[in-house]
Amino acid sequence: MSWTGGASELAALEPVARGVLDRLGPTEVPQGAVLFRPGETVKGYVIVLTGHVGVSLLGPNGRDILLYEVAPGQSCIQSTLGLLGGDDYSAEAVATAPTRLVLVPRPVFLELLDTSPAFRKVVFAAFAERMQAMMQLIETMSFMRVEARLAALILERAGEDGVLAITQAEIARAIGTAREVVSRRLDKLAQTGAIRTGRGEIRVRDRTALEALAASPAV
Amino acid sequence: MSWTGGASELAALEPVARGVLDRLGPTEVPQGAVLFRPGETVKGYVIVLTGHVGVSLLGPNGRDILLYEVAPGQSCIQSTLGLLGGDDYSAEAVATAPTRLVLVPRPVFLELLDTSPAFRKVVFAAFAERMQAMMQLIETMSFMRVEARLAALILERAGEDGVLAITQAEIARAIGTAREVVSRRLDKLAQTGAIRTGRGEIRVRDRTALEALAASPAV
DNA sequence: GCCGGGGATGTGACTCCGTCACGTGGCCTG
DNA sequence: CAGGCCACGTGACGGAGTCACATCCCCGGC
Numbered sequence: 419m420s421w422t423g424g425a426s427e428l429a430a431l432e433p434v435a436r437g438v439l440d441r442l443g444p445t446e447v448p449q450g451a452v453l454f455r456p457g458e459t460v461k462g463y464v465i466v467l468t469g470h471v472g473v474s475l476l477g478p479n480g481r482d483i484l485l486y487e488v489a490p491g492q493s494c495i496q497s498t499l500g501l502l503g504g505d506d507y508s509a510e511a512v513a514t515a516p517t518r519l520v521l522v523p524r525p526v527f528l529e530l531l532d533t534s535p536a537f538r539k540v541v542f543a544a545f546a547e548r549m550q551a552m553m554q555l556i557e558t559m560s561f562m563r564v565e566a567r568l569a570a571l572i573l574e575r576a577g578e579d580g581v582l583a584i585t586q587a588e589i590a591r592a593i594g595t596a597r598e599v600v601s602r603r604l605d606k607l608a609q610t611g612a613i614r615t616g617r618g619e620i621r622v623r624d625r626t627a628l629e630a631l632a633a634s635p636a637v
Numbered sequence: 638m639s640w641t642g643g644a645s646e647l648a649a650l651e652p653v654a655r656g657v658l659d660r661l662g663p664t665e666v667p668q669g670a671v672l673f674r675p676g677e678t679v680k681g682y683v684i685v686l687t688g689h690v691g692v693s694l695l696g697p698n699g700r701d702i703l704l705y706e707v708a709p710g711q712s713c714i715q716s717t718l719g720l721l722g723g724d725d726y727s728a729e730a731v732a733t734a735p736t737r738l739v740l741v742p743r744p745v746f747l748e749l750l751d752t753s754p755a756f757r758k759v760v761f762a763a764f765a766e767r768m769q770a771m772m773q774l775i776e777t778m779s780f781m782r783v784e785a786r787l788a789a790l791i792l793e794r795a796g797e798d799g800v801l802a803i804t805q806a807e808i809a810r811a812i813g814t815a816r817e818v819v820s821r822r823l824d825k826l827a828q829t830g831a832i833r834t835g836r837g838e839i840r841v842r843d844r845t846a847l848e849a850l851a852a853s854p855a856v
Numbered sequence: 857g858c859c860g861g862g863g864a865t866g867t868g869a870c871t872c873c874g875t876c877a878c879g880t881g882g883c884c885t886g
Numbered sequence: 887c888a889g890g891c892c893a894c895g896t897g898a899c900g901g902a903g904t905c906a907c908a909t910c911c912c913c914g915g916c
Binding site: 594 | 694696697698700702704714717718721724727728750751754757761762764765767768769771772773774775776778779780813
């Protein structure tokens with residue numbers, strides 16, 4: 419019943435606010451489920467309990483760009499835009515893993531915002547965080563070459579063992595480019611010995627080289 | 638003294654909140670003044686009373702991208718990120734016209750946020766608006782060719798008489814491209830008769846053609 | 857064990873765009 | 887009236903996105 423006690427920042431909420439939230443039942447969605455699409459009306463404020471959600475912009479030609487990701491305990495700010503301004507979604511959210519989430523209906527959300535300072539804080543913080551992430555995205559997409567973005571992403575997501583399981587298409591969406599470009603760049607990185615590639619997998623061979631590339635002069 | 642009574646949305650604030658704000662003295666800054674730079678610590682929440690402020694990301698090679706503009710009555714959300722998360726600025730704000738503004742110090746800002754529902758609403762709304770604008774920016778920069786962005790900008794900013802006074806460099810910053818590209822594109826538009834160009838000035842000749850271009854297939 | 861089918865990748869051709877490096881011309885001020 | 891600054895024009899070049907296919911690998915079904 420009391421899911422608010424979990425790993426999320428919501429544990430710091432006032433008892434009253436937690437009570438209100440606890441009365442909402444969590445929902446389970448399978449991997450690949452679409453939480454919302456562009457043009458849909460906002461139904462409520464989404465809090466992810468477990469799993470993982472990706473929010474992306476869809477391009478007309480099938481290409482899409484990952485705006486940000488929602489980890490457990492975080493909320494999908496995209497909803498907030500609609501809840502506050504009444505606009506529809508302009509992005510798409512997909513569960514990239516089996517996900518358990520809570521949907522806070524608009525009235526409850528607004529009420530909590532008015533009555534719970536802690537809840538406000540959580541919402542604001544999430545807002546600020548997303549905004550930073552999007553500014554970061556604009557910055558890297560505008561000023562860093564694909565090679566650098568790619569190296570940075572590999573370093574960021576590689577495990578301790580230097581291995582990461584990811585497909586080229588996923589990489590492309592995450593760094594805002596096209597899959598073909600990723601293919602060619604990965605190829606070059608492999609040629610220089612910085613990495614080794616496999617189907618759906620990348621192994622870091624030369625972390626230093628990657629770090630140099632990631633920090634390399636923007637343009 | 639009571640500048641909150643002006644055209645801004647702040648007029649709807651509770652008397653108490655207005656009182657608090659009214660005690661803060663507005664500041665005048667000349668055109669071209671830099672309100673903050675990347676890396677500086679956030680001093681407070683900025684509300685623009687009159688004038689105009691542009692907030693941009695700076696690239697390493699001198700290029701910069703206009704993130705959004707702040708009109709009278711609006712606030713510069715960039716500050717909020719810092720006030721809530723403690724991060725430094727990552728963008729630059731420049732007054733693009735002589736501007737009168739109010740700087741709300743952090744403690745006052747936080748107190749208002751806690752006590753004034755109306756103030757919260759204003760801040761949240763501004764937040765949502767900026768976020769939308771930035772998503773819009775990512776979308777257009779990623780999925781629309783320069784030609785379309787250019788046409789859209791011209792239509793958006795042209796006066797009733799179809800004239801707009803703007804320099805190519807300003808256009809480039811606003812649509813996130815390089816000045817040289819703007820030069821060439823404007824040239825093509827002029828060749829097809831859609832516009833006429835002059836030093837720091839553009840005249841719309843064929844609005845329909847521009848509209849077609851602006852709405853044209855993304856890629 | 858063999859066979860499709862579908863997802864993941866590799867490639868070549870082409871165009872658009874961003875960057876560099878200058879050149880030109882107008883306007884303003886000393 | 888001479889610099890000098892600012893707005894603009896241009897050619898060359900490489901990076902990046904798009905299209906159209908060609909492979910290739912893995913997994914379930916038979």
